Amino acid sequence: MTTGTATVSPFRQPKAVFAVAFACVVSFMGIGLVDPILPAISHDLDATPSQVTLLFTSYLVITALAMLITGWVSSRIGAKKTLIAGLALIVVFSALAGTSGSIGGIVGFRAGWGVGNALFIATSLAVIVASATGGFVGAIILYETALGLGIAVGPLLGGLLGEVSWRGPFFGVAVLMAIALIATVVLVEPVPKPARKTSLTEPLKALRHRGLLIMSLTALCYNWAFFTVLGYAPFPMGLGAIQLGLVFTGWGLLVAVFSVFGAPWLQRRLGIARTLYLNLALFAVVVLVIAIFTDSPPVLIVSVIVAGVFIGVNNTVTTQAVMSIAPVERPIASAAYGFVRFIGGGLAPFAAGKLVEATNVHVPFFLGAFALVVGIGVLSLARTELGEAERVQAASVPVAPAVAASP
Template sequence: MSADTASAPSPFRQPKAVWAVAFACVISFMGIGLVDPILPSLAAQLCASPSQVELLFTSYLVVTAVAMLVTGWVSSRLGAKNTLIVGLSLIVVFSAIAGASGSIGQIVGFRAGWGVGNALFIATSLAVIVGSASGGFKGAIVLYETALGVGIACGPLLGGLLGDISWRGPFFGVGVLMLVALVATAILVPPTPRPAQRSSISEPVKALRHRALATTGVTGLLYNWGFFTILGYAPFLMHLSALRLGGVFCAWGVLVAIFAVFGAPILKARFGTARTLYGSLVLMALDTLAIGLFPDRPGVVIGAVIVSGVFIGTNNTLVTTAVMSVAPVPRPVASASYGFVRFIGGGLAPFAAGKLVEHYNVHVPFVLGAVAVLAAAVVLSTVHRALAEADREESHAGPSQRRTDAEQAVRDTPALPEEAVLADTALGEDRVLGGDTQGRLSTNDHPRP
C-alpha cells in the first residue's frame, strides 16, 4: 500500500452538511421505484385503468425531463443551496398533497409538481456534496454513489412496506423524510454564493445540433423506453401483494446499483464502451422479449425483471459515460441535453404500454420495448468510432485527458469550493437511473481539436 493510499481520508468522514445532502439524495433516489409496488392497488382502489395509473410515471418523468433544461439557469441565479431548498420544498409539498388526493387525476398532477422539485434537487445535490466534502472529489463521488445504491434498492422496499398498509403511505412517507432532509439542509449546509456567470436557458437545446450528442441521446431514449416498459407495466403481471412487489423491485434495485457502480467500469475496462454496450443492449432486448412472450407466467416475469437490473445498471452508466465522452459541449450542458431526451422516452413508455394492452394485448408493449432496446444498439453503432477514440484517449492520457485532470485538480482544491460547485452543477441528474459519474472524470469538457 502506498503512503498516499494509507493516508487517504475515508470518504465517510464528512462534515454534517455533506451528510444532510447525502441523506436527501437517498430519499430522492428512493422515488424512482417507490410507486411500483402500489400500482395494482392504486388501479383497484381508485377504479383506474393501468394506462391511467402509468401516468404517475409519465407526468413525473416528462416534467423532470423538461425541467432539466432550466435547472442550470435557475441554479446560476439562486445559488446551489437555495436551489436545493426550493427543490426539496416542492417535493415535500407535492408528495404530501398527492397522498391526500382522492383521484388518480389529482395524483398524476401533483406527481408532476414532484418532478419539478426532483429535477432541481438532483441537478444540484452532487455539486453541493463536491463543494463541501472532505477528501477531495473522489471521496465525494464514493459517498454519492453509496447514496444512489441505498436509495434505488430501498425505494421499492419502502413503497411495499408502506403500500401494504395503504396506497397513501409511500407518498406521506416521502413527504416526511424529505421534510427532515429539508430542515437538515437549511440548517447544516453553508450558504453558497451565486455564480458570477449566469447560464443561458437555450444552451441545452442548441447542444442537440451536435450529431454525437443527439445520437447518444436517442440511444438513451430508446433503451429507456424498454426500461420503463418493464418498470411501469410488469407489476401488473406478477399478481403479488404490495410488500412482495417491493421485495422483487428491491432485488432489481440492488443489481442496478451493483452494476452501475462496480460492474460497468469492470466490463468497460475489459471490453471497451462500445462492445460492452452492444452486448448489454442485446441481452436486455432478449430479457424484455421474454416478458413479452410469457406474460402469463409470473415466475418468468419476476425473474426477467430482477435480471434486467444487470443490464439497466450497466447501460445507465456507460451510455451516460458515452454522452460525456463524445459531446463537443461543456459537461453540464451535455448532461442537461441528454437528461431531457432520455427521460422523455422513459416518461412516455409506461403510458404507451397501458394503451397498447388496452387496444391489443399484453404481449405488444414488451415486444415493442425489446425492439426499441435493440434499435438503441443500432443507433449507438453509428458513433462507434467516436466511442473507440474516447476509450483510447482515456487509457493513454491524451491531451483532453490531461486537460480534464487539470480541471479536476482545480475542483479538488479546498480553497476554491465554489469552482467545484460551478464545474459540476447539473451532473446529478445523470445518476437518477444509475448513470456513471466516475467515467466522466476522464471526459472532455470542450470540443476536440
C-alpha cells in the same frame, strides 16, 4: 524500498457530499416507490392500468421538461438554493399526493413533484462532482450508488407502507425528503455561482453537439425499455404490495451492486463502447423473455429482477460517458441529457397501458426490446466520441499518494 499507488476511494467524502447523496437516495426512491401500490391505486380509485401509469408519465415528462430550466435557475440563485427549492417542492407535492382522492389529483401532484425532482437531480450531480474528493469518476460512482440504493429501498418502503394504505408511501417520501432538506441546509456550503448566467435555450442548443445528442437518444431508447418494465410489469405479476416491494427491491439491489462494482469492472476490461453494446444487447434479450413469458409470473418475476444487472451497468457507464464527451458545462450537459432520456421514460408506461388495451399484454415488452435494438444502432454512430470519453476518463482517475512498501 518500492512504492505503489492506490486508487482513491469514492466513498471518502466531505459531510456535505453525503448530505446531497442521502437526498439523492430519497429522491430516487420516488421512482420505484409507487410500483408496489399501482394495482392498489387502480383498485381503490377505480382506474385503469393506463390511467395509473400516468403517475410515471406526469412525473417523468414534467421532470424532462423542467430539466430545461434547471441551469437558468441555478445560475441565478446558486446551486444550494436550487437544491433546497427542489427538495421543498418534492416535500409539498408528495404530501399532497398522499391526501388526494382521485387518480387525476395524484397525477397532477406527481407533475409538481417532477418539477422539484428536475431541479434537484440536475443540480445534485453538479454539486457532487464539484464537491467530491476522489475525482470525477469517483463522484459519478457515488452518485450512481445513491441512485441504486434509492431504487432498491423505494419499492420495499412502498410495499411496507402500501400494505397499510396506498397513501403511506407518499407521506413517507415527504418525511424523508424533509430530513434531506434539513441536512442540505445545514451541511452543504454554498457553491459559487457560475461566472455567467445560463439562458433557457442552452440545453437545447447543447444537443446540436453530435456526441451528446447520440448518447441522449441512446438513453431515450434504453429508458423506454427500462420504464416499460418498471411501470407495467407489476400488473401481470398478480402480487400484493409487499410481494411486489420485495421483487423490485431485489431488482434495485442488483441495480446498486452493478452500478458500483459491475460497471467499473466491465469498463476496465471491455472499454466503454463494448460494455454498452454488450449490456444493451443482453438487456434486450431479457426484455424479449419478459415479452414472451408475460403470462408466466415466475419467469416474469425472475426476468424483472435480472434486468437490474443491465440497468445498473448502463446507468453508470452512460452517465460517465455523457459527462466526459459533452463539450458544454456539466450542468447544461446534465439538463440536456436528462431532458431527452426522461421523455422516453415518461411516455413508455402510458404507451404500454394503451397498447395492452388495444392489443395484448405482450406487445409493450416486444416494443421495449425493439427500442433497445434501435438504441444499439444509434450508439454505433458515436465510435469517435466514445473513444474520446475513454481518454478523458483515463486522464481523470486520481491516485492516492505513494505508499512505501517493506523491503
